[in-house]
Amino acid sequence: MPDIVIEFKEVTKTYKLYKNDKQRLLSVFSKKIPHKDKKAVDNVSFKIQRGESVALFGKNGAGKSTILKMITGVAYPTQGDIIVKGRVSALLELTSGFDPEFTGRENIYLKGQLSGMQDTEIRDLESTIVDFAEIGEYIDQPVRTYSSGMKARLGFAINVNINPEILIVDEALSVGDVAFKNKCLNKVNEIIEKDNVTLLFVTHATATAKQFCKRGIVMRNGKLILDTDIDTAIQRYEQIAK
Numbered sequence: 210m211p212d213i214v215i216e217f218k219e220v221t222k223t224y225k226l227y228k229n230d231k232q233r234l235l236s237v238f239s240k241k242i243p244h245k246d247k248k249a250v251d252n253v254s255f256k257i258q259r260g261e262s263v264a265l266f267g268k269n270g271a272g273k274s275t276i277l278k279m280i281t282g283v284a285y286p287t288q289g290d291i292i293v294k295g296r297v298s299a300l301l302e303l304t305s306g307f308d309p310e311f312t313g314r315e316n317i318y319l320k321g322q323l324s325g326m327q328d329t330e331i332r333d334l335e336s337t338i339v340d341f342a343e344i345g346e347y348i349d350q351p352v353r354t355y356s357s358g359m360k361a362r363l364g365f366a367i368n369v370n371i372n373p374e375i376l377i378v379d380e381a382l383s384v385g386d387v388a389f390k391n392k393c394l395n396k397v398n399e400i401i402e403k404d405n406v407t408l409l410f411v412t413h414a415t416a417t418a419k420q421f422c423k424r425g426i427v428m429r430n431g432k433l434i435l436d437t438d439i440d441t442a443i444q445r446y447e448q449i450a451k
């Protein structure tokens with residue numbers, strides 16, 4: 210029996226578009242406010258097995274981020290079912306979820322707890338995370354005093370070191386300088402080389418996708434149009450992206 214860790218079953222996500230914010234607010238009280246429906250994800254089904262590395266391709270607005278948001282639980286499907294098994298680490302919005310008044314070190318505990326870890330487990334990883342982030346004495350300063358690059362470094366350091374079972378990487382991942390970026394890429398490589406770690410990678414950079422993934426899913430206007438080996442997926446994506 211294949212060990213499926215992510216499954217989308219006929220998933221649709223519809224956003225309601227209102228004329229303006231006032232109309233959007235009024236819609237909370239009345240169902241009669243005029244709006245247009247936008248299907249960001251349209252009847253999408255796929256299964257990803259434990260240990261697979263899958264690239265998700267599509268032009269701007271194809272529905273990739275919406276899929277990731279539903280996997281991480283930030284957005285919910287309007288129709289269909291989603292099954293996600295295991296600890297998800299999303300290298301997406303690295304700077305979100307920090308409490309600005311807490312120090313970097315305290316935020317390590319905060320994020321660890323939110324990921325379902327015990328304090329003892331977090332304590333064991335604390336020095337690894339601090340060393341990885343390379344933000345020096347700022348680790349004991351409140352996060353509100355950090356530059357955006359420092360926040361991203363700490364966010365990345367936490368997310369990759371909490372032993373994720375499912376790793377979600379967005380190409381928007383540009384954390385700090387070249388040296389740190391290379392360190393991040395090496396770390397992602399190291400994680401996905403472990404058996405049993407599943408990778409979902411969203412990118413427009415087909416060469417990088419090929420480096421990490423064997424399978425590719427191509428999205429267009431919210432629909433899944435192809436789910437196949439990485440070479441065929443890249444070929445198709447390059448055709449539609451022209």
Ligand SMILES: Nc1ncnc2c1ncn2[C@@H]1O[C@H](COP(=O)(O)OP(=O)(O)OP(=O)(O)O)[C@@H](O)[C@H]1O
Pocket residue numbers: 224225226247248249250267268269270271272273274275276
């Ligand atoms: N909160 C929202 N309200 C209304 N429409 C939305 C919302 N979020 C996304 N959309 C729309 O849904 C569609 C899919 O968006 P999504 O962000 O998933 O695309 P994407 O493939 O990730 O694009 P990109 O490569 O630009 O990040 C787009 O047309 C977008 O405008």
